[in-house]
Amino acid sequence: MKVLLVANGFPPSGQWGTEYYTHQLAVGLAGRGAEVHVLVPSRDSERPRYDLWRERRYGVEVIEIANMGDPEKSFADSYSNSRIEEIFAAELEEFQPHVVHFTHMLWGLSVGLPRMAGEAGVRTVLTVTDFGLLCHRGQLIDWRLRECSGAVSAAACARCVREPAPWDAPPVEREARRLVVSAAALLGGLGKVVVARDIEARAACISAALESVDHWIFPTRSLARIFRERNLAPEQVTCLPYGLDEARYCLPRTDPGRRGVRFVYMSQYMPHKGLRCLLEAVHLLQSRLPESVEPWQVELHGNGGSDRARLYAHNLIDQGLPRRVKDRGAFEPLRAPEVLARTDCVLVPSEWHENAPLTVLQARAAGVPVIASDVPGVREVLEPGAHGLLFPAGDAHAMADAMGEIILGRFKGVGPTAVMPFAQHLDTIEAIHRGREPSVMRSASLRERDESVATGSV
Numbered sequence: 001m002k003v004l005l006v007a008n009g010f011p012p013s014g015q016w017g018t019e020y021y022t023h024q025l026a027v028g029l030a031g032r033g034a035e036v037h038v039l040v041p042s043r044d045s046e047r048p049r050y051d052l053w054r055e056r057r058y059g060v061e062v063i064e065i066a067n068m069g070d071p072e073k074s075f076a077d078s079y080s081n082s083r084i085e086e087i088f089a090a091e092l093e094e095f096q097p098h099v100v101h102f103t104h105m106l107w108g109l110s111v112g113l114p115r116m117a118g119e120a121g122v123r124t125v126l127t128v129t130d131f132g133l134l135c136h137r138g139q140l141i142d143w144r145l146r147e148c149s150g151a152v153s154a155a156a157c158a159r160c161v162r163e164p165a166p167w168d169a170p171p172v173e174r175e176a177r178r179l180v181v182s183a184a185a186l187l188g189g190l191g192k193v194v195v196a197r198d199i200e201a202r203a204a205c206i207s208a209a210l211e212s213v214d215h216w217i218f219p220t221r222s223l224a225r226i227f228r229e230r231n232l233a234p235e236q237v238t239c240l241p242y243g244l245d246e247a248r249y250c251l252p253r254t255d256p257g258r259r260g261v262r263f264v265y266m267s268q269y270m271p272h273k274g275l276r277c278l279l280e281a282v283h284l285l286q287s288r289l290p291e292s293v294e295p296w297q298v299e300l301h302g303n304g305g306s307d308r309a310r311l312y313a314h315n316l317i318d319q320g321l322p323r324r325v326k327d328r329g330a331f332e333p334l335r336a337p338e339v340l341a342r343t344d345c346v347l348v349p350s351e352w353h354e355n356a357p358l359t360v361l362q363a364r365a366a367g368v369p370v371i372a373s374d375v376p377g378v379r380e381v382l383e384p385g386a387h388g389l390l391f392p393a394g395d396a397h398a399m400a401d402a403m404g405e406i407i408l409g410r411f412k413g414v415g416p417t418a419v420m421p422f423a424q425h426l427d428t429i430e431a432i433h434r435g436r437e438p439s440v441m442r443s444a445s446l447r448e449r450d451e452s453v454a455t456g457s458v
């Protein structure tokens with residue numbers, strides 16, 4: 001079978017969850033005999049925009065399109081791009097895939113791609129990996145960094161897109177920006193700032209394009225429920241946890257010994273990821289007994305993420321970290337098993353819904369306990385007491401208490417446990433690619449055990 005994967009990035013440059021999962025899917029399917037091509041935008045290329053290059057990487061053909069950020073591009077270009085569609089059409093014609101599987105279609109791509117594949121008679125599958133199809137900011141977090149239900153007016157969404165967030169710029173500059181965009185909005189946007197009609201056009205374009213998706217995959221039920229208003233037919237939907245090759249995580253673990261417990265944070269340095277809460281928890285632990293006299297440390301593996309978060313990262317990281325915290329920077333994605341082999345506990349202090357945190361799945365595969373926020377996307381794949389501990393999102397005191405349980409050796413986990421064996425994940429993907437209804441599967445690791453993992457009950 002010929003499979004074309006379309007994603008927002010791919011290792012080694014693509015560093016986060018969607019990109020890593022796309023790699024695992026590509027390599028896994030290729031290992032079973034599929035001919036796999038991967039089409040991705042390159043956001044940091046110095047090549048001319050829309051330049052195209054190909055290379056064999058990890059045993060699959062990777063096609064990269066130079067499409068870096070451009071402050072002068074229109075809002076519509078963020079979701080609908082005719083040049084990207086032309087490149088996609090050429091790849092469809094040349095490769096002649098049997099199925100196109102999207103793990104993303106924004107951030108340098110175009111939502112029109114499923115429609116084009118459908119018109120070419122090619123089956124389309126979409127794994128939803130974030131909230132970008134519902135929310136331009138991507139996390140259902142508004143410009144004030146507050147959770148958004150998504151059930152708001154186009155005018156409210158437009159304000160959220162154009163308003164500078166707390167970490168977009170220093171206070172004086174941020175207020176100046178706010179005055180400028182507010183004035184432009186009153187004048188209809190002037191073609192420079194987003195207004196309600198732009199949000200309405202985006203929603204209409206995405207809704208029409210997604211009519212061409214033959215099958216939807218959601219990595220958690222909580223994510224599926226958020227998309228419930230699309231009234232998807234049950235036979236079109238599969239709830240399937242991300243798959244990863246658990247064999248790669250079976251590395252010898254290092255003993256804490258004299259060095260003490262090593263906590264690891266491996267995510268972006270962005271407000272919704274909860275890094276501030278983590279650092280507050282560290283300050284608390286450093287000032288109380290008995291944890292303050294025990295040997296332990298926290299390693300941060302990440303970066304500032306988007307330009308909009310660089311001030312946040314600078315404020316927390318560059319201005320001085322607690323003495324037990326070290327900034328190690330981001331690592332190449334495929335080194336995750338190696339990093340986890342010398343990790344005693346993974347920290348996931350997210351302060352947003354979390355669609356499907358791959359970090360938790362990686363830690364489980366490696367047998368590393370996780371301390372995480374009790375948010376919907378996490379609690380489906382982490383059973384407290386077995387795989388780690390949960391605490392209320394944003395509660396630094398509760399997070400410090402959970403970390404104390406690890407430092408003092410009170411937590412005993414269950415060891416390596418994949419949410420779903422990788423082979424079973426690939427079996428299901430292949431069935432979906434061929435248009436067959438996936439077999440009903442049950443996973444004791446998911447909270448709602450009365451529902452099957454691969455059904456349309458969302």
